[in-house]
Amino acid sequence: MNIDLLKRLCETPGVPGHEDRVRDLITAEIEGMFTEVKTDAMGSLLCRREATSADAPRIMLLCHMDEIGFLVSHISKEGFLYLQPVGGFDPRNLFSRRVRVCTDEGDHIGVMNPGGKPVHISSPEERKKVPELGEFFVDLGLGEKARDLVKVGDFVVMEEPFLEMGDKVVSKALDNRIACWLGIEAIRALGDKGRGAEIHVAFTCQEEVGLRGARTAAYAIKPDIGLGIDVTLSCDTPGVPEKDRTTKQGDGFGLHVRDSSFIADKKLVSEIEQLAIAKDIPYQRTMLGAGGQDGAAAQQAAAGARAVGIVVGTRYIHTVTEMADKRDLEAARQMLTEYLASFTG
Ligand SMILES: [Zn+2]
Structure with a gap:
């Protein structure tokens, strides 16, 4: 094969x-x-x-x-990317993901998380809530510079390697x-x-x-x-x-x-x-x-x-x-x- x-x-x-x-x-x-x-x-x-x-x-x-993936819909002043999904995502599977932001000039690796507080400072009620797709954002770690590198309409995919496991393949x-x-x-x-x-x-x-x-x-x-x-x-x-x-x-x-x-x-x-x-x-x-x-x-x-x-x-x-x-x-x-x-x- x-x-x-x-x-x-x-x-x-x-x-x-x-x-x-x-x-x-x-x-x-x-x-x-x-x-x-x-x-x-x-x-x-x-x-x-x-x-x-x-x-x-x-x-x-x-x-x-x-x-399935996302298109960049907005870039904040601080350089955070907001997204619109293209295809059916379940937000429960989207936490803490590495992503690849693809532009005509090249790709950038980022991380995706929903807005909100980490576990240490959130209330039991806040921890139960599943965020909406629109609450997720991408952090490229580049601050405001991201605004020069990414445009609205650029696309985003999950960053995960292909795996072979026994008779199975995973991607x-x-x-x-x-x-x-x-x-x-x-x-x-x-x-x-x-x-x-x-x-x-x-x-x-x-x-x-x-x-x-x-x-x-x-x-x-x-x-x-x-x-x-x-x-x-x-x-x-x-x-x-x-x-x-x-x-x-x-x-x-x-x-x-x-x-x-x-x-x-x-x-x-x-x-x-x-x-x-x-x-x-x-x-x-x-x-x-x-x-x-x-x-x-x-x-x-x-x-x-x-x-x-x-x-x-x-x-x-x-x-x-x-x-x-x-x-x-x-x-x-x-x-x-x-x-x-x-x-x-
Ligand atoms: Zn299909």
């Missing part, structure tokens, strides 16, 4: 609307793998691989490049650099197979703020079949009843049947399931009660497409300790390659 690529993808900062560094990394990595590669007006990277015949079905893989950005990795590695493993379909891999932007890049990309491509590639929940951990765990790590990739943004195409679900069984690829059917993913944008593009989600169960999602299982990731990679290869030229 090309874990080095996953590590580089995860450690490259890119929040909604600021995906350019991730896009540059992918562009360099996919050199020679596609017939045509272009960046659309919103910033999604659209990659097309030719089929042998002109009327071949168009299959689109959607892999969002953005991670702040497995959502959704896992999909970027899959979009690259599935095509690499395909070699010259799968020429019976025109394959499009769209590395989309701004998913975390509402599938925005996927909508325009899918409108441009007008796929016949859309595969939304993403993480899903894996609550196979203490404190969650078994019926709510969504996926169990180590049991294979997730065949995503529904969430609040779309219901997968029934026939496509069963085609992929049959292929997984035939090729002995571990999988689990999975559903989410809330939350959406890029597959929905493909399904509803132009006059509509058949769509399904191929997902990887991830623990502690939208925290700096997102954890996935390498065996599930490899199963998703294998499934995508086998599915695309089934379109013989």
Whole structure:
């Protein structure tokens, strides 16, 4: 497994609307793998691989490049940075974080905390309160000088290294650099197979703020079949009843049947399931009660497409300790390659 690529993808900062560094990394990595590669007006990277015949079905893989993060919304006189979130953060996970403030001129490491008093001088009541997102600020340790280095609109990500632990990988950005990795590695493993379909891999932007890049990309491509590639929940951990765990790590990739943004195409679900069984690829059917993913944008593009989600169960999602299982990731990679290869030229 090309874990080095996953590590580089995860450690490259890119929040909604600021995906350019991730896009540059992918562009360099996919050199020679596609017939045509272009960046659309919103910033999604659209990659097309030719089929042998002109009327071949168009299959689109959607892999969002953005991670959740913040934009700097205000810089105080003293040089403290205030933030607006881009993507769904839980404030309970934001205390005492190291962050990276990314500007066009370079990055600065800072620390993020909520306003208020430390434990030594706070009352029992004050200690119980969870601060609102708007109460957090970043201290670069530079005082007023920060005002010369950072602008409103610059972006902020968590500063955490990628880790490998046994069968697991841990990062702040497995959502959704896992999909970027899959979009690259599935095509690499395909070699010259799968020429019976025109394959499009769209590395989309701004998913975390509402599938925005996927909508325009899918409108441009007008796929016949859309595969939304993403993480899903894996609550196979203490404190969650078994019926709510969504996926169990180590049991294979997730065949995503529904969430609040779309219901997968029934026939496509069963085609992929049959292929997984035939090729002995571990999988689990999975559903989410809330939350959406890029597959929905493909399904509803132009006059509509058949769509399904191929997902990887991830623990502690939208925290700096997102954890996935390498065996599930490899199963998703294998499934995508086998599915695309089934379109013989
Ligand atoms: Zn995602």
